[in-house]
Amino acid sequence: MKYSLFENGLRVANENKEKTLKWYTNNIVRIYEKKNSEQLVKLSLTEKNTNPEVIAETGKDGEVKSLVAKCNGFEYTIGEDLLVHVSHNGKEYFDEIEPEKILPSDHHECFKLDPRNDEKTLKVKTNISVRLYDGKDIVYGLGDKAASLNRRGYEYESWNTDEPHQHNETYRSLYKSINYCMVNHHNSEYYGFFYPSSYRCVFDLGKKNADLWSVTSEKGEYDYFLIVGNTPAEITMSYSDIVGKTLFTPMKMLGYQQSRWTYTEEEVKRLRELHKQYDMPLDIIHLDIDYMERFKVYTVGKDYDMKALTDTLKKDDIGIITIIDPAVKVEKGYPLYEKLINDELVATYENKPYVNAVWPGDAVYPNYFLDKTAQLITDTTKKFVEENGLTGIWCDMNEPASFNGPLPDDVIFKGEDGEHLHEEVHNLYGEYMAKCVSNAFKKENKRPVVITRAAFATTSQYSTTWNGDNMSLWTHLENSLPQVMTMNLCNFAVNGVDIGGFNCDTTKELLIRWLEADIFSPFLRNHTAIWSKYQEPFAFDEETIKIYRKFLKVRYRFIPYMYDLLHEAHMTGEPVLRPLFYENPLDPRAKQCNDEVMLGKDVLLAPIVMQGATTRAVYLPKGNWINFFTGEKFKGEKDYLFHAEIDETLLFIRCGSVIPMYGDLCHLNKKKIDTVYLYLASAYDEKEEINTEYTMYEDDAETLDYQKGIYNTYLIKRTNEEVSIEMVHSGYRSDYKKMVLVEGEEETEIELCGDVTEKTV
Numbered sequence: 167m168k169y170s171l172f173e174n175g176l177r178v179a180n181e182n183k184e185k186t187l188k189w190y191t192n193n194i195v196r197i198y199e200k201k202n203s204e205q206l207v208k209l210s211l212t213e214k215n216t217n218p219e220v221i222a223e224t225g226k227d228g229e230v231k232s233l234v235a236k237c238n239g240f241e242y243t244i245g246e247d248l249l250v251h252v253s254h255n256g257k258e259y260f261d262e263i264e265p266e267k268i269l270p271s272d273h274h275e276c277f278k279l280d281p282r283n284d285e286k287t288l289k290v291k292t293n294i295s296v297r298l299y300d301g302k303d304i305v306y307g308l309g310d311k312a313a314s315l316n317r318r319g320y321e322y323e324s325w326n327t328d329e330p331h332q333h334n335e336t337y338r339s340l341y342k343s344i345n346y347c348m349v350n351h352h353n354s355e356y357y358g359f360f361y362p363s364s365y366r367c368v369f370d371l372g373k374k375n376a377d378l379w380s381v382t383s384e385k386g387e388y389d390y391f392l393i394v395g396n397t398p399a400e401i402t403m404s405y406s407d408i409v410g411k412t413l414f415t416p417m418k419m420l421g422y423q424q425s426r427w428t429y430t431e432e433e434v435k436r437l438r439e440l441h442k443q444y445d446m447p448l449d450i451i452h453l454d455i456d457y458m459e460r461f462k463v464y465t466v467g468k469d470y471d472m473k474a475l476t477d478t479l480k481k482d483d484i485g486i487i488t489i490i491d492p493a494v495k496v497e498k499g500y501p502l503y504e505k506l507i508n509d510e511l512v513a514t515y516e517n518k519p520y521v522n523a524v525w526p527g528d529a530v531y532p533n534y535f536l537d538k539t540a541q542l543i544t545d546t547t548k549k550f551v552e553e554n555g556l557t558g559i560w561c562d563m564n565e566p567a568s569f570n571g572p573l574p575d576d577v578i579f580k581g582e583d584g585e586h587l588h589e590e591v592h593n594l595y596g597e598y599m600a601k602c603v604s605n606a607f608k609k610e611n612k613r614p615v616v617i618t619r620a621a622f623a624t625t626s627q628y629s630t631t632w633n634g635d636n637m638s639l640w641t642h643l644e645n646s647l648p649q650v651m652t653m654n655l656c657n658f659a660v661n662g663v664d665i666g667g668f669n670c671d672t673t674k675e676l677l678i679r680w681l682e683a684d685i686f687s688p689f690l691r692n693h694t695a696i697w698s699k700y701q702e703p704f705a706f707d708e709e710t711i712k713i714y715r716k717f718l719k720v721r722y723r724f725i726p727y728m729y730d731l732l733h734e735a736h737m738t739g740e741p742v743l744r745p746l747f748y749e750n751p752l753d754p755r756a757k758q759c760n761d762e763v764m765l766g767k768d769v770l771l772a773p774i775v776m777q778g779a780t781t782r783a784v785y786l787p788k789g790n791w792i793n794f795f796t797g798e799k800f801k802g803e804k805d806y807l808f809h810a811e812i813d814e815t816l817l818f819i820r821c822g823s824v825i826p827m828y829g830d831l832c833h834l835n836k837k838k839i840d841t842v843y844l845y846l847a848s849a850y851d852e853k854e855e856i857n858t859e860y861t862m863y864e865d866d867a868e869t870l871d872y873q874k875g876i877y878n879t880y881l882i883k884r885t886n887e888e889v890s891i892e893m894v895h896s897g898y899r900s901d902y903k904k905m906v907l908v909e910g911e912e913e914t915e916i917e918l919c920g921d922v923t924e925k926t927v
């Protein structure tokens with residue numbers, strides 16, 4: 167074999183092929199024969215000088231037999247077969263295997279790609295197969311799939327799909343294509359793998375062969391990122407360096423959102439009254455497709471006086487988000503349609519605009535890959551948002567969905583750099599739409615309020631997401647936790663599911679348990695279909711309303727902590743919601759805990775997700791924990807059996823931690839919030855030593871000014887004896903007039919005078 171070295175990498179070749187290993191950082195290495203195109207896939211790569219030490223091992227004949235590259239404690243060995251083997255701490259860590267040696271030939275030769283088209287079998291161009299070391303190895307990741315955290319044993323296809331049927335483990339594709347997985351093996355080691363191709367590909371996570379997982383593609387290249395590290399946190403943060411940091415949304419997005427397909431103007435007004443009457447938190451109401459004039463996007467039907475409606479709601483700090491679909495109705499005289507057609511800004515097929523059908527009937531698909539279309543959609547969105555006083559836009563059906571059969575693979579989307587076929591852009595279409603919409607907000611120095619259903623791995627830079635059309639089923643409630651945790655592991659911090667379920671009818675118990683379970687879901691929206699029974703809390707009884715209010719108020723108390731986590735996610739890639747193993751990577755009990763979730767590192771929620779249950783087992787990981795509601799304390803690394811009636815949930819805070827909280831709120835208008843409570847979770851006992859540092863972040867919660875340094879950070883230090891608060895960055899005129907230290911029943915007020923210098927209490 168031959169090899170050559172270049173800056174931050176090496177190239178090896180045998181008589182058949184050539185492979186390159188290129189280090190971007192100590193933790194990120196890209197391994198490729200030929201790179202996947204980055205024309206449309208927008209990676210966010212920065213290179214740090216990372217020259218690995220390379221040793222060539224030669225045989226008796228002087229020929230190079232293998233190469234060993236050492237980098238930051240990891241050893242990469244490439245033999246004459248050019249397969250990559252990595253070891254760490256003296257143990258095997260990542261081993262590529264020759265697919266031919268392992269796979270049955272029928273799998274290697276062809277595989278069925280489209281479950282709706284059994285005839286279609288495709289030749290395999292790329293197969294990357296990686297060893298699983300034993301039965302206990304776990305594969306996390308791949309985004310929104312409706313499954314538990316551990317996706318091993320299943321096969322998934324990256325092909326954004328509008329899936330109206332019941333989502334479960336065996337559905338190969340849902341709305342998003344996030345070609346990223348994190349593997350845990352030997353109980354202690356983790357690595358990340360990202361396949362940056364937008365083409366259709368299949369991840370077999372040990373389904374056909376239990377000893378390996380693989381990614382296979384007909385059009386994608388042999389080209390992947392291996393992300394190494396000592397902890398899931400290190401890997402997750404490095405991954406976010408590749409796909410771009412998650413969007414920093416306005417704080418209002420963390421508020422409660424109410425939706426239904428579709429509220430009339432009268433119903434919106436009634437909702438507002440009910441929320442007022444019952445002192446029920448509410449920040450955003452969503453308007454679904456029927457607000458439009460005959461489903462024509464960027465129009466408002468005559469039954470709505472949108473501007474008057476949004477003006478009225480704003481007085482109560484409630485915003486409106488309207489849905490927009492990509493498909494534009496074919497209709498002479500409809501300005502958007504005319505403009506798109508006249509300027510040739512739509513997808514084409516056989517030299518004509520490509521027409522399929524979505525809600526408005528026959529419709530064309532804007533070609534967002536052309537700058538001119540992107541600009542048009544951004545400008546149209548900006549005007550629409552301004553004219554109607556909207557808070558945000560909800561992008562739907564952007565897989566893209568099509569009611570008259572799938573778009574042919576060879577529909578053409580002309581880009582700035584030439585033609586792209588549907589088979590290449592399909593998985594990116596949703597992202598490009600969301601990006602155009604998102605840019606409309608940035609033009610105004612506002613942080614975007616955008617939600618999208620379809621996404622690619624890189625989409626969270628532009629938009630938040632929800633996980634599409636679930637159902638009012640207990641299994642879907644159960645799935646919602648691993649789904650949102652996985653999305654968080656995949657760099658999609660603001661994600662959530664339809665609370666109560668989209669399709670079918672919810673029940674009182676299901677709705678309440680769902681809210682309790684997803685109460686820290688960063689995107690918290692109750693949404694249901696037009697054919698389902700109403701599922702606002704008011705559609706049930708007084709008890710439902712009371713419990714619903716109780717938990718929404720709990721959510722609002724935790725908003726400053728959630729906002730800090732969101733800011734952290736945006737800056738570093740650390741998730742907001744975390745599976746237990748994220749904070750406890752060596753604890754085998756934490757590895758597959760699907761029904762408990764951590765908010766940051768100090769809050770743990772263990773909701774009831776089974777019908778009729780009022781007790782459940784809870785595993786508390788390392789540390790000491792205090793029940794937020796009862797003040798009872800527990801030692802970690804133990805199992806408990808707890809009781810929780812319908813109006814209770816199991817919420818624990820790490821003993822000795824500091825959690826910033828708000829008081830009793832119904833809306834998130836930061837300017838009107840003048841008090842922050844610093845909740846000081848008690849020590850487990852007198853012997854427990856407290857030595858906690860917490861950094862609280864503050865800004866105007868809605869504009870991009872923070873990028874100019876207009877924000878504050880407060881460093882809070884806590885020991886058993888004292889608490890000190892120091893402003894370490896002072897750039898924003900604080901809205902807070904006082905901070906209140908809360909420990910048990912005791913409250914200590916600290917007046918703030920413009921800027922906190924150093925305060926010790």
Ligand code: GLC
Pocket residue numbers: 427454455489562563619634635668693694695
């Ligand atoms: C899709 C969306 C759903 C929406 C419906 C009507 O099914 O996923 O949320 O309510 O379309 O627009």
